[in-house]
Amino acid sequence: MKKKLCITLILLLVVLIRWMNVSALEIYYTNANGINLTKEEYNFLTDFYWDGYQKNLTIDEYNYLFKDGIATNVESKEYIPFQMLGTSFSSSSKSLKISKASVSNYYLMSITVNWLVSPKVRSYDVIGSYLGNITLVEEPITYVRSNQGITSYNNLMTFSNGYGVSVKLPNDADDITIIQTYKVNGSGKIYASYQHATSNISLNNSKKYTISLSGYGNVFAFDNSIKNYYDQMNGVDISI
Secondary structure, three states, rough: HHHHHHHHHHHHHHHHHHHHHEEEEEEEEEEOOOOOOOOHHHHHHHHHOOOOOOOOOOOOHHHHOOOOOOEEEEEEOOOOOOOOOEEEEOOOEEEEEEEEEEEEOOOOEEEEEEEEEOOOOOOEEEEEEEEEEEEEEEEEEEEEEEEEEEEEOEEEEOOOEEEEEEEEOOOOOOOEEEEEEEEEEEEEEEEEEEEOOOOOOOOOHHHOEEEEEEOOOOOEOOOOOOOHHOOOOOOEEOOO
């Protein structure tokens, strides 16, 4: 009886050790927030956002992105300075990129803005999308990241054909990136736009717009009283 018990315990120990070794091998990267990523998850984040996004990934972001499994068929392009390629655009000061990836019953979308210089005006910018024959599954999640940390924004304006979010650029911060992630259903075309305020503007005034293909970046049709506050940066688009 003791012999059989010992054998059983040894077999269980062997199984446990093997399971621990396999689990350890699956962990490819761990960031400062204690988030463990497999190589597949790490590579997805590189393709969908950029290599380095993993560093500040939070548990909320991880759960939002991977709760339904890893999205597939990522489509996005690196920007080419001073040119527009549909899915990416760059000016001398900032770049704009849109990405899509398919999940089981929706598309995961992202818009990323990377400031290539330190912006002089730090007021309320707007970021959002025109959705052609496409509907939001959940409200977009919008973050501003910088060397001062991460701030989330939910100054959301929704319309039948799209949405926008006002974000405040942090004072005295560098390495500024704006990230917006959302989920959609349908089949059509998405236009994404980021409009930077070149003069100080209040939060309430930054919301004076509708969504239109004739607007700035094919998204934001600002009220005449504030349209000159924004820089008219070109937008990007992608089909799903």
